[in-house]
Amino acid sequence: MKKILFICILAIAAFDALAQNSKLDISIVPLPVSHRFTDGSFSLKKTTAIELVGNNIDAKKVAEFLSSRIQTATGYEMPVKVISTFSTTPGNIRLALTNDPQIGNEGYKINVTPSAATISANKAAGLFYGMQSFLQLLPKEVERKNGFASNTKWTVPAISITDYPRFSWRGLMLDVSRHFFTKDEVKSFIDDMARYKYNVLHLHLTDDQGWRLEIKSLPELTKVGAWRPKREGKYANTKAPDPNEPKTYGGYYTHNDIRELVKYASDRFINILPEIDVPGHSLAAIASYPYLTSTPGTYSVNAGEKFMEWPEGGHFYALVDNNLSPAKEEVYEFLDKVFTEVAELFPFPYIHMGGDEAAKNFWEKSNLIKDLMQRESLKDMNEVQSYFVKRVEKIINSKGKKLIGWDEILEGGLAPNAAVMSWRGMKGGIEAAKSGHEVVMSPTDYVYLDYMQGDPITEPLIYASLRLKKTYDFNPLPKGVDPKLILGGQGNLWTEQMTNMRTVQYMTWPRGLAIAESVWSPYEKKNWNHFVNRVEKQMERLDEAKVKYAKTMYEPIFTTAKEEDKVRVTLATEIEGVDIHYSLDDTHPDEFYPKYTAPILVPNDAATLKVVTYKNGKQVGRQINMPVAELKRRAGIK
Numbered sequence: 001m002k003k004i005l006f007i008c009i010l011a012i013a014a015f016d017a018l019a020q021n022s023k024l025d026i027s028i029v030p031l032p033v034s035h036r037f038t039d040g041s042f043s044l045k046k047t048t049a050i051e052l053v054g055n056n057i058d059a060k061k062v063a064e065f066l067s068s069r070i071q072t073a074t075g076y077e078m079p080v081k082v083i084s085t086f087s088t089t090p091g092n093i094r095l096a097l098t099n100d101p102q103i104g105n106e107g108y109k110i111n112v113t114p115s116a117a118t119i120s121a122n123k124a125a126g127l128f129y130g131m132q133s134f135l136q137l138l139p140k141e142v143e144r145k146n147g148f149a150s151n152t153k154w155t156v157p158a159i160s161i162t163d164y165p166r167f168s169w170r171g172l173m174l175d176v177s178r179h180f181f182t183k184d185e186v187k188s189f190i191d192d193m194a195r196y197k198y199n200v201l202h203l204h205l206t207d208d209q210g211w212r213l214e215i216k217s218l219p220e221l222t223k224v225g226a227w228r229p230k231r232e233g234k235y236a237n238t239k240a241p242d243p244n245e246p247k248t249y250g251g252y253y254t255h256n257d258i259r260e261l262v263k264y265a266s267d268r269f270i271n272i273l274p275e276i277d278v279p280g281h282s283l284a285a286i287a288s289y290p291y292l293t294s295t296p297g298t299y300s301v302n303a304g305e306k307f308m309e310w311p312e313g314g315h316f317y318a319l320v321d322n323n324l325s326p327a328k329e330e331v332y333e334f335l336d337k338v339f340t341e342v343a344e345l346f347p348f349p350y351i352h353m354g355g356d357e358a359a360k361n362f363w364e365k366s367n368l369i370k371d372l373m374q375r376e377s378l379k380d381m382n383e384v385q386s387y388f389v390k391r392v393e394k395i396i397n398s399k400g401k402k403l404i405g406w407d408e409i410l411e412g413g414l415a416p417n418a419a420v421m422s423w424r425g426m427k428g429g430i431e432a433a434k435s436g437h438e439v440v441m442s443p444t445d446y447v448y449l450d451y452m453q454g455d456p457i458t459e460p461l462i463y464a465s466l467r468l469k470k471t472y473d474f475n476p477l478p479k480g481v482d483p484k485l486i487l488g489g490q491g492n493l494w495t496e497q498m499t500n501m502r503t504v505q506y507m508t509w510p511r512g513l514a515i516a517e518s519v520w521s522p523y524e525k526k527n528w529n530h531f532v533n534r535v536e537k538q539m540e541r542l543d544e545a546k547v548k549y550a551k552t553m554y555e556p557i558f559t560t561a562k563e564e565d566k567v568r569v570t571l572a573t574e575i576e577g578v579d580i581h582y583s584l585d586d587t588h589p590d591e592f593y594p595k596y597t598a599p600i601l602v603p604n605d606a607a608t609l610k611v612v613t614y615k616n617g618k619q620v621g622r623q624i625n626m627p628v629a630e631l632k633r634r635a636g637i638k
Helices: 002-022 057-074 124-137 183-195 255-267 283-288 329-345 361-365 367-376 381-398 427-434 468-472 501-508 511-520 528-545 628-635
Strands: 034-043 050-053 080-083 092-097 108-112 116-121 155-163 169-175 200-204 271-278 350-354 402-406 419-422 439-441 486-493 557-563 566-572 579-583 608-615 624-627
Touching (some): 050 057, 057 080, 057 092, 057 124, 092 124, 108 124, 116 124, 169 183, 169 511, 183 200, 183 255, 183 501, 255 329, 329 350, 329 381, 350 381, 361 381, 367 381, 381 402, 419 427, 468 511, 468 528, 486 501, 486 511, 501 511, 511 528, 566 628, 608 628
Parallel strands (some): 050 092, 169 200, 200 271, 350 402, 439 486
Antiparallel strands (some): 034 155, 108 116, 108 155
């Protein structure tokens, strides 16, 4: 009888543990390939050590990273022990290199039981990505950078994870030209990328607003091209520099700075892709060496003043010639010097040459360009640019590197071995892949992180919007294309309107989470509602890490319609479970104000529609004060 009772008690306990684990939901971003919760949990203790089998140098760095992260948050010593085989001592974290064909070079497996937590991988990179997932299994307080979380129970649910990336190129681009970001700020950006398994940092190093890389053989590039007068206020709404105005705003990276950044990124299994944007976007270079352009004149680094026209539905044109001249041999000599030093500084096999938005109107007027066209039998300006790109590719190839450029390099004929980064949608990438060229997808309509992410009334105004859900819909692999030629995808962060790293963080996260999942996780496992649940957990972790992020997924989307002389407003949110409360009397609404349940017909005497969102009784979005005049404008009411 006692034996039967004992068996029943064990069965009930097992059922209870199973029921508890069935309630668990994984919060890791990007979502692993597969996972299964098992019984119980693993607890960190003051006596916990990290055991590393073997003496692989890179694997040891991963173990030391893990030790440092846990020690910072817990105060536990967390020693790293390099051993030949795992000990039988319970309560330790185990790291091991293995030989598992299922997970490839960047994949990993995690096995957490009540007695041990084991991370295994074929390469140190896989251990690093496994470490990131393991840290996300720990309580959110592990993200703290200062001060121990003394009241936290450091437990991890028992779980088995098998994971590996969908794409080999998982990137974010940071524009450091429009506004200069210090070496330490770039390091913090790298840290944030590493948390979500990104492995390429694309640095946009040159543009009209600044040249950010020391080229020792061309000192004027940083003496002149790295500096401009400081302007505050709305971008592209400022006056041009006066000749004698102090040029103190800017900066650049020395060779030693770059070596330090490359190593810092490499230690976190991130490659740095350098971009030297030519032939367009070159005012900083031309201000330094005016002979580089086809149009004689006096040039200065752009300080934010208007210098391009973008007619709707028409071809853009330049007000100032910001193109290098394809017709001058001195330009290719200049670029040979530049790419010699770039190739020496950056180990990554690709160099980005830009190639985008080269306005042709000054080329069309140039006798030098006309002579070039006749000499080389070039039919039009696209072929002129293609001639330039092919010359640049030869220079880059001569340095032992491969050229990659924006999809404009397709126009006029693609250079023989070039890779294409497709930004104007995915059409260019599809065309390049079908011609046998490698492609990185970075289309504006899914991954441009400088776009507004909420209602324009709440965001710095730019010409387009990109909500989190649309970003999450990103799929770098189009139908009918050889998947071997799609290297992966990346998000692009242009910083014309981002003057500081807090704004960069706000614009990157959580959309950066959506991109990370799109380039890592299996496409068939993507699920918007499940992703939202995990984003909310990641927001808690970002709070602990003091990383700024946007909460616009909670904020309403306004749709307007004209109804006689009034405006009818429909409100919606991207995610489920959010309540919208509003006022029309200029008072500030909270959860006790009217709840939105149906379209609102705005009274004629109302001046402002104020809305605020709540979830589970807690305010989750900003209060938005929408002028009724703006609603009427959107509805076409004059």
